[in-house]
Amino acid sequence: MTRSALVTGASRGIGRGIALRLAAGGWGLTVAARDVDRLEATADELRGAGASEVLVVPADMADSAAVEAIVDSHAERYGALNAAILNAGMGVSGSIAEMPLRRLDKMVAVNLKAPMAIVQRALPLLRATAAADPERGVKVLALASITGVYSEPGLAAYGATKAALLSMIKTLNVEESGRGVLATAIAPGYVDTDMSGWVHDRIPPDSMITVDDIVELAAALLKMSSKSVISGLVIARAGIDGYRA
Template sequence: MPLDRPLSLVTGASAGIGAAFARALAARGHDLVLVARRADRLHALAIQLRAAHGTAVHVRPLDLADPSAPQRLCAALAAEGLAVDWLVNNAGYGVPGTFEASAWEVHAAFLQVLLTAPTELAWRLLPGMRARGYGRIVNVASLAGHVPGSAGHTLYAASKAYLIKFSQSLALENRAHGVHVCALCPGFTWSEFHDVTGTRALVGKLPRFLWQRAETVVDEGVAAVERGQIVHVTGRANRAIKALAKLIPDRLGLWLSARQSRRYRQLD
């Protein structure tokens, strides 16, 4: 690593995969900017990481559904002379139910958090990375972006497929400038995700071998972006599912997706 203490910005650092990224990067000697809405969680994590690793932690409580949040965050960091070397676009959630069951405002906020905020953060932070000849961008996508869309959680797979394609283009444009971009694609991961979406009971019926720990996902993600891998699906079972989804005809894929949707998705 070319820098003594890289500065990593992690969104969604108050829980799950984002908190695990913060812990893993602090252990690797990074300083941190932590972003999420729950300030108390971010401050508690910051105290732990300062004590454990001597990490400089900048806590930035923000709602990424606010369209002005990425610009305000980047302007504040620049004003403090903080240059971001690693961007982990991780904040996310799901909206259960069918498309018409939620108000437009719910979908608009989802698109802002899952698509626009990560895209804008990359756009704002990339020039500094390129100028310094070093940068890492991890876009936390999902296995859902590789398999056919489901009924219910209508925008989720679409948003993750976008992140995968966006990461591929960004990686190709920037790899000659020392900036690695990786779409990290976990499958089912132990975190607060399914509690927030209210689907814990439904996904609790899935076999245990499909589940990964957030720490495992993060270890794979850090290794993948470091070696310059552009898309990384975590875990053997998830890689097998992705490979199968590519092999089978679309009609069979959609039939399977409809069957799984009835079992594991909230459809009202």
């Protein structure tokens, strides 16, 4: 049976990488992001890479109704959900002394509230899909950050939203893994994507974690059975102490 996944932030970076891997495996995909042209271009790539079907749902993760519409559109089209890739995220740097609180609100909305809203809305479908495939269950993969585990100066607000995401994923496992809904928060240091471009003056892109490595990890997690729970995985850049982004 064809498996299906929804991927938020699928148009670029890590989300695009994971979506391409799923496409190569023939998955049916629902992809979301804000920039429609870019998302449509990625959807064409995904079709070319082998996706059995690609449903495009433009959405801003800060808009609760749009977030729910991603799940509802997926449910209507596929009637099952084998994997939810909660990848869309945003970061604004700034010290606690100077961070405007409206920016914290936006990061909370995109990095925490939207993933939780997607899981909440999708749970009936996730449970039903897991019940139909008890050996494998279904997987929720959330892109957190190493800054949610170890503190990083200038990234208090972003790191706090990712720490909360890591916590939510742990509790999701406590509540749902017995029903076959298994979740992992992936918490990397700097990954070479558009998002990390702002630190290129001090951290060269070729010293960053590659999208391909995150994709390999995601693919392995999706292959695992429903017997093992991995709530969080920290991935550090080589050559540093392992506690910094």
